[in-house]
Amino acid sequence: MSTDFWSAEVLRHDRRRPDIAVFTCRTQRPLPFRAGQHVTVECPYLPWRSAEYSMANAPRPDRVLEFHVRAAKPDGVSAALVERLKPGDTLRLGPPRGSLTLDPYSRRDVVFVTAGTGLAAAKALIDELSRFNRTRWIHLFRGERDEAGFYDRDALDRLTRRHPWLTVTRSVGDVGDLVAAHGPWPDHDIYLCGPAGMVAATARRLESSRTPASRIHYDVAALR
Structure with missing residues (x-):
């Protein structure tokens, strides 16, 4: 099995305002990421196109991820995720990246x-x-x-x-x-x-x- 991407099923899609949606999905296998990192997301409505989004939760045993997306352009990936995505759809997630992670040794506020x-x-x-x-x-x-x-x-x-x-x-x-x-x-x-x-x-x-x-x-x- 390739480890270059992770398939994820959309569980819930909540349109918070016309240009913003919060949705959750569950990956088929664990995604090894750290809180604060991001992944590329590809949806079925714009195949072969992707954009980067941060996960809105730390890793969980149930493999559920939360994403917050704002539609920037009417024909972009974000617009498709906000306006067209629905529960049951399958997403394709890339490997986690990013350096915005907690310092495990710090005790500062x-x-x-x-x-x-x-x-x-x-x-x-x-x-x-x-x-x-x-x-x-x-x-x-x-x-x-x-x-x-x-x-x-x-x-x-x-x-x-x-x-x-x-x-x-x-x-x-x-x-x-x-x-x-x-x-x-x-x-x-x-x-x-x-x-x-x-x-x-x-x-x-x-x-x-x-x-x-x-x-x-x-x-x-x-x-x-």
């Missing part, structure tokens, strides 16, 4: 800065932390252009009720302004999850406010 469907990677990392964290405070900052951008509000609120060490702060506007207003963060591990422009601008802003560059984490490939 954590700040997640998210925008758009970059929330998926942050949720995966929080899911991993939930399995062993008892002492670290976790702060998630989320900035969007309007209230409709908070498409996963209910799920995040459930997480905060379940985990007293997690706080979520939302604001309509620039997420860099939001995290700066609650800083500085010189003693925290910072994870930036979202569009390349947001990640680059927020990283520069954090570095200028005395946050060591070595503690600011993001997927370098996402900025290329």
Whole structure:
């Protein structure tokens, strides 16, 4: 059996807004990934075309994966996943890639800065932390252009009720302004999850406010 791809059956498809969907799928065999990584996804409606998406959960024994997708172009893979995908469809997933993973040796508190469907990677990392964290405070900052951008509000609120060490702060506007207003963060591990422009601008802003560059984490490939 080839190990170059993993077949996955779509279990649930939830259209959160006209251009955003959250869906789950189950792979036929285990996908060996770490929370924060991403895979290419190919769907039956655009064969031989794929795009990269982060898993929104850490590895699970039942092999279920959650994805958050925003349709960017009307004829792209994301649009097909948002508008046409349905339970029972089969996806083709590529090998996991990405460097946005937790430092297993750090005991510092954590700040997640998210925008758009970059929330998926942050949720995966929080899911991993939930399995062993008892002492670290976790702060998630989320900035969007309007209230409709908070498409996963209910799920995040459930997480905060379940985990007293997690706080979520939302604001309509620039997420860099939001995290700066609650800083500085010189003693925290910072994870930036979202569009390349947001990640680059927020990283520069954090570095200028005395946050060591070595503690600011993001997927370098996402900025290329």
